[in-house]
Amino acid sequence: MQTVFKSYKKDFEHSYSFGAFPTIELIKSKPEKVIKVFASTSYREEGREELENLCRKNNVELEINDKVISRLSPKESCLVIGAFKKYECELQKNVPHVALQNPSNMGNLGTIMRTMLGFGVHDLAIIGGGADILDPKVIRASMGAIFRIRFSHFDTIEQYAEIFTSHELYPFMLDGELSLSDMPPRSDKPFTLIFGNEATGLDEHYKQIGKSVVIKHSGEIDSLNLSIAAGIALYEFTKKR
Amino acid sequence: MQTVFKSYKKDFEHSYSFGAFPTIELIKSKPEKVIKVFASTSYREEGREELENLCRKNNVELEINDKVISRLSPKESCLVIGAFKKYECELQKNVPHVALQNPSNMGNLGTIMRTMLGFGVHDLAIIGGGADILDPKVIRASMGAIFRIRFSHFDTIEQYAEIFTSHELYPFMLDGELSLSDMPPRSDKPFTLIFGNEATGLDEHYKQIGKSVVIKHSGEIDSLNLSIAAGIALYEFTKKR
Structure with missing residues (x-):
């Protein structure tokens, strides 16, 4: 089923990482949970190439899409957004x-x-x-x-x-x-x-x-x-x- | 000169404390800087009497004024606002x-x-x-x-x-x-x-x-x-x- 990307609500089965830094962390740590990564056409810094490589390596779809970016962005606009499936973890025993x-x-x-x-x-x-x-x-x-x-x-x-x-x-x-x-x-x-x-x-x-x-x-x-x-x-x- | 109470801007010579708790701290610690304290008509908890007494004791003017409150309030509305003259302090020597x-x-x-x-x-x-x-x-x-x-x-x-x-x-x-x-x-x-x-x-x-x-x-x-x-x-x- 196609996920529709709207402003986040608590009952969604997916959520978003706003900004390049948290999105890179998402792709590195939880690649299997990523639905799609969106980048703005104005995201043309050095980071762009790193992001492209990271997505390719982790088999994550990257889409340049200003409409989605501007629709989802919080007040301070951001250039990269990661959409991912929500998850719960199992805690490890014998560690703090x-x-x-x-x-x-x-x-x-x-x-x-x-x-x-x-x-x-x-x-x-x-x-x-x-x-x-x-x-x-x-x-x-x-x-x-x-x-x-x-x-x-x-x-x-x-x-x-x-x-x-x-x-x-x-x-x-x-x-x-x-x-x-x-x-x-x-x-x-x-x-x-x-x-x-x-x-x-x-x-x-x-x-x-x-x-x-x-x-x-x-x-x-x-x-x-x-x-x-x-x-x-x-x-x-x-x-x- | 009469101070006009508008939404805070950095170049103002006065500022505001929003909420009962910070305003009480203001009156107790810097009574000489207080211009006026505003309270909403809906501020009718126990605190109201404490605030009135505190203002009287410190010779601070308390005004019930919903218009000023709603004009100055940040997003989360508050019931008490203190307006005070901005100040700078002198640091004490020989203390951390x-x-x-x-x-x-x-x-x-x-x-x-x-x-x-x-x-x-x-x-x-x-x-x-x-x-x-x-x-x-x-x-x-x-x-x-x-x-x-x-x-x-x-x-x-x-x-x-x-x-x-x-x-x-x-x-x-x-x-x-x-x-x-x-x-x-x-x-x-x-x-x-x-x-x-x-x-x-x-x-x-x-x-x-x-x-x-x-x-x-x-x-x-x-x-x-x-x-x-x-x-x-x-x-x-x-x-x-």
């Missing part, structure tokens, strides 16, 4: 994970995936729902990092914990028991860093499922931005390994 | 600073100020220019933290360094000499953490003005997001003090 409970901000979600990649963490569990992880805004904020991350959805943290039994779970909470900057040495078990929703944080019951951690901050702010907290935790946990 | 060279993203700028406040750093030097620090978008991203931060502009880092002679300067660079996670103990001197523009980073010559630092990350990303890098650095430097 990040888990996010109902993340609501697409920018944060993308930034966290980019930071995970920076610290060598490739597996992301989404607990309970939240923002549409394959929304083009998330892809953009991740700068294409999303295509190198394995992500999977779980209804509850208990459901997640039943599968990843070897993981030590670290829920990050404003009243966590352990201070991140002063943590005792960890075991060799893989870790899962768990963060709550931007506005509501994690429920009390998360304290029962692991060792709760606090990133101490002054009383002058209510909390750190979610992506900042995740960045600091990823830095500290991967440093100590 | 952050310096940003030409920051271009308003969201990052606001998030960095909020994170600074979280780690007890109150002084921000802007080197060379960059985004308009009092743009309402920055204020919003800072969640009002900007009103508790001292910020000041400098043409060059050399001009800055001539004034703050007791500071140890730490430019953050992708090829920095020292690794953040493995730094030798520091002296008791106040520090300045310096970060470059989102796209271009810091010039080579920054290596001469201080001890360059790298936050090591995998080769899978080009660089960490600016606000993430600043958050990690603030966490690590204030932890070690």
